[in-house]
Amino acid sequence: MSDWLPPWLRHYRRQWLAGDIGAGVLVTLLLVPQGLAYALVAGLPPQVGLYASLLPLALYALLGRSHAQSVGPMAVTSLLVAATLAKLGLATPADHLLAAVWLALLSGAMLLLFGLLRLGFLADVLSEPVLAGFTAASALLIVLSQLAPLAGYHGAGASLPAILASLWQQADRFSPQALLIGVPALLLLCWGRGALGRQLHRLGLRGMALALPARGMPMLVVLGSMLAVGVLGWQGQLPQVGRIPAGLPALAWPALPAGGLSPLVLPAFFIALINYVQSLSVAQLLAIPRRETVEPDRELLALGACNLGAALCGGLPVTGGLTRSVVNAEAGANSQLASLITAVLIAALLAWGSGALAALPLTALAATIIAAVAPQVRLAPLWQAWRAERSDAAAFAVTFLLVLWLGVDSGIVAGVVISLAAWLMKSSRPHLAELGLLPGGSHFRNVQRHRCQTLPGVLILRIDESLYFGNARHVRDALLARLAAAGPVHTLLLVLSAVNRVDITGLAMLQRLDDTLAERGVSLQLAEVKGPVWDVFGRAGLAARFAGRVHLSTYAAWQRLAPAPDFHI
Incomplete structure (x- = not known):
């Protein structure tokens, strides 16, 4: 009977419990605002991000092998979903949500199939320079797309020209109240990510006493912004999350989308590819300090099951998040019990506390997204590649520019083509x-x-x-x-x-x-x-x-x- 249990549960130690509980609580404080925010990036109702954080956390705990991998919505994935939905021409928000659920379902089924066929090498389809260029450009697009919500109005566009045009055309629609909440929130989050931790460390704080103030800053910003809106009486003067349905999502097989499945197959494949590369990279990063090995095919199966679980809960595609997983590990997570605790706490919030989130201003969520994603706009790999191998630098630059100009969905197609073309070019002219x-x-x-x-x-x-x-x-x-x-x-x-x-x-x-x-x-x-x-x-x-x-x-x-x-x- 015990052979069916995951290895961490079969060999669990009592001394791990305190670290797992603390990490589970801390990741919840980070995942709640991230889940709400990344659903909005995808153009979906905010609760969809929380729904996608329930069953996937539990399924990875049972099937995955990384001790601290935290599965849930991710910024780049949300941007891919948004770009896909924008091109489908769907009529209603319900159609948008149904298509997003099917993207999770199709990508999960593909990942499961790839795992069964032992196609773990698919992670190598994207070269490191192409992946770095894609990530940096996607992060920049996300940051720019959140400037409009930060200023209190709705933006548009999935590429750099479209986003800049939208910002220019609607610049006069900004809300002073939104800026008075969003800008201080952004500055506070940036301070919490950097200087606060160093100052607390100099004061001699260690462990949870050090991690909780710095890593829990997004939740403090959420609570503070809600309090500010209430105290100042700005409830009707800036966009807010609005009513979130109380209770847990019902498990259900989604109906077929209005436009059929064929327009979703190719986007689902690229979402599956990006999610797998991201999840595998995070798992390998977490395995290095513990001298553990990562099984790519096992990660495919686990991530595929997680996306199927997200779809059955009415959520969007998910993957292992770098920030959440690193926070999970640094907070003391010794096993996947930490993720199970996070899932239980999110379920409790949905069951009994979702009404309190209605007053949350969207400008605070925009600040959360910008603070979380901005560090990923990294050009250092470009300079490193330029010094080491000029063709890799060219691959980074071309991918970066194509993602900005064409959008993240077309950019990922270009990234795969560039990776394969770069390999073919190098191998076709051997030394x-x-x-x-x-x-x-x-x-x-x-x-x-x-x-x-x-x-x-x-x-x-x-x-x-x-x-x-x-x-x-x-x-x-x-x-x-x-x-x-x-x-x-x-x-x-x-x-x-x-x-x-x-x-x-x-x-x-x-x-x-x-x-x-x-x-x-x-x-x-x-x-x-x-x-x-x-x-x-x-x-x-x-x-x-x-x-x-x-x-x-x-x-x-x-x-x-x-x-x-x-x-x-």
Whole structure:
């Protein structure tokens, strides 16, 4: 029976309880305003964000493996949902909500399917520069989109031109009361994220005494703004959350959306991809201090179940949130019991305290979003990539600009295309190194970097990439060019130590190259062919062709190709 329980519950220790309770309470204080705010970013009723924070927390606690991963709505996901809904042309708020629920349902089903098929490598579809550019641009769009709610009016647009045009056209609609609440709230939140923690640390506070004031600042801002509206009598002078239905959401399978499922399939796939990459990155970050390992396929299954749970509760797509998860870990979470406590507290709020949230001004939620998302507008990866690899910097910059100009939904498509194109570009022009023997040993190195010995009439070249259809023609042309530039050569030795795989196009290229060189009186020989690659040679019928011309190591080839010593008596 106990085998069905999650590992953390089977091996739970009593000394973990205090940390889990404290972390659960603290994450609740952070998740409630975030859940409300991110639902508004998606253009949905605020309670949808709380609904999406219930069952997913419990399901991840049962199925996930990260000890402190906190699953719920995320800013970028909410922006993707908003961009998708804006393009569907739906007539009513109910249609918008139904489409968002189906985005959660479809993305969850896709994640479950990917997990069952063990497709955890999908996290690698987006390269690090592309993901960083996408995240930075999305965060900037979110910050700009919240300037209108911060000033007390409704903004519009899902791209930089549309958002700026909306801000310009409606600039005269700002509410002084909203600004008088929102701007101080934003400054207070920024102070709470940075200077407050350092000041409390200098005062000697540690643990929960340090974490609670700093991490609980969003909830203090929510309560303070509600109090200010009531005391000043501004209830009807600025936008507020309004009535939130009392009670827990009923579990229900959603009806089909008005426009059918076909317009939602592709957006759901990209939402699933972004959510999976985000969740896996957070899980890996949390695993490093504990020297734990993360199973990508297991994370796919857990995250898929979480999104199905969010859909059944009437919520939007969810993923592991970086800020919440880090707060959870720093607050002392030792297991997923902390997330279960958070889920119970949110359920209690919905059941008995949702009416109090009606007076919450939207400007305070906008301040919460801006303070949470603004640190993600990071350009440091661009400068780092520019110094290390210019093509990665170009990938970051292009993704960043496309997301800003076209919107986050089109930007993620462009990001995937750029990632694949960058990989194809790099692998299609592999590095070729001419090798020589280091004096006094059996090691070979690039002759352009080291002082090496070479054999007369023998050209030794190492191919630093697998051979496949994308680079076979270029490799052949580059090899022939090197051969022509090398002068009189009777043997070309290809070192395949860096070739991890070869496809039929690569084999055909080697076969044609062998024929071409034979016509010129040059022998093509191979060294350090890996077992899986040689198996492909055998299955394709090329093993016999190269019999006697394949060497176990480059040094063995050197000894065989070196001219015999000339002894004179």
